[in-house]
Amino acid sequence: MNRDRVSALAHADHPIKAPLDDDSVRQLLGHAVPRGDARALDLGCGGGEWLLRALGGHPGLRAEGVDISEGSLRQAGEAAEGLGVRERLVLHQQDGAAFASADPFDLVLSVGAAHVFGGLLPTLAAARKHLAPGGRVLIGDGFWEREPSAEAVEMLGDFADLATTLDLVAGDGWTPVHGHVSSRRELDDYEWSCWGSLASWALDNPADPESAEVLETAATRRTEWLRVYRETWGFVTLVLRPTSG
Incomplete structure (x- = not known):
């Protein structure tokens, strides 16, 4: 698929x-x-x-x-x-x-x-x-809430921690005027929803030739979330204005 x-x-x-x-x-x-x-x-x-x-x-x-x-x-x-x-x-x-x-x-x-x-x-x-x-x-x-494993970095990418992320943004000439750090509930709700919706489609469509593959993908992604990055990865959304010019 x-x-x-x-x-x-x-x-x-x-x-x-x-x-x-x-x-x-x-x-x-x-x-x-x-x-x-x-x-x-x-x-x-x-x-x-x-x-x-x-x-x-x-x-x-x-x-x-x-x-x-x-x-x-x-x-x-x-x-x-x-x-x-x-x-x-x-x-x-x-x-x-x-x-x-x-x-x-x-x-x-x-x-x-x-x-x-x-x-x-x-x-x-x-x-x-x-x-x-x-x-x-x-x-x-994204950002790292705590020190990630090598597997998490390989899977998700090379992020910084939150404070360093904001330092990088400021150093690039931007001033945050509002921001939101996703809560644990928001992070978990998102993962449960994504992989649950994918699994539900597979279970609802067992005759589809791609059903088994989709169900396996949902299980793999859910396991990666729980075992690799759930405790280390966060998400920040910023409203920024140019500091000058």
């Missing part, structure tokens, strides 16, 4: 593809949208969940989303139609690192997509290129 399909099944009950609950998402967007008529850009928008919520909460907002997945963008467009916000949403199927726009944006989002750009600071560099004066960036990425 291709990666997009696996991701869609895993996130069936948790459309925000990050360990954040609905209240956290709403509060972050409340701090991130600078005004009612703002323009927002999501680099690596997936199914457009962040933009859809921003558009729903801010009737004057206009938004653009960039992603390489045709299926995810189709999902975003269909969801926008259902919510009545399609005319305020433009979708681009291309690599977020290569995206260019003639006009800047008041808000640039990239949550859980830093791997697309090669890490947190390269993601911020990409966001800066699109940011209007006085604009804000909403970015979410």
Whole structure:
């Protein structure tokens, strides 16, 4: 089963593809949208969940989303139609690192997509290129809550601890104006939801030729979470403004 399909099944009950609950998402967007008529850009928008919520909460907002997945963008467009916000949403199927726009944006989002750009600071560099004066960036990425095992680093990537992560952000010319560290409940709810949804699909579709593989994938991912990174990995979402310029 291709990666997009696996991701869609895993996130069936948790459309925000990050360990954040609905209240956290709403509060972050409340701090991130600078005004009612703002323009927002999501680099690596997936199914457009962040933009859809921003558009729903801010009737004057206009938004653009960039992603390489045709299926995810189709999902975003269909969801926008259902919510009545399609005319305020433009979708681009291309690599977020290569995206260019003639006009800047008041808000640039990239949550859980830093791997697309090669890490947190390269993601911020990409966001800066699109940011209007006085604009804000909403970015979410992982960090190590405590010293990880070599297996965890190999599996998830080379993160820093939270304090060092914030130091790196500040050193790159950004000032945090709001932030949220995902709680243990949010982290656990996300993992249970992802691998439970995947397993449920496999159990509900035993005749599907990919059912056994999907069920095995769900079990493997759940075991990796519990045995490799549950006690060490965290997630932080930041609202940032350029420190100068």
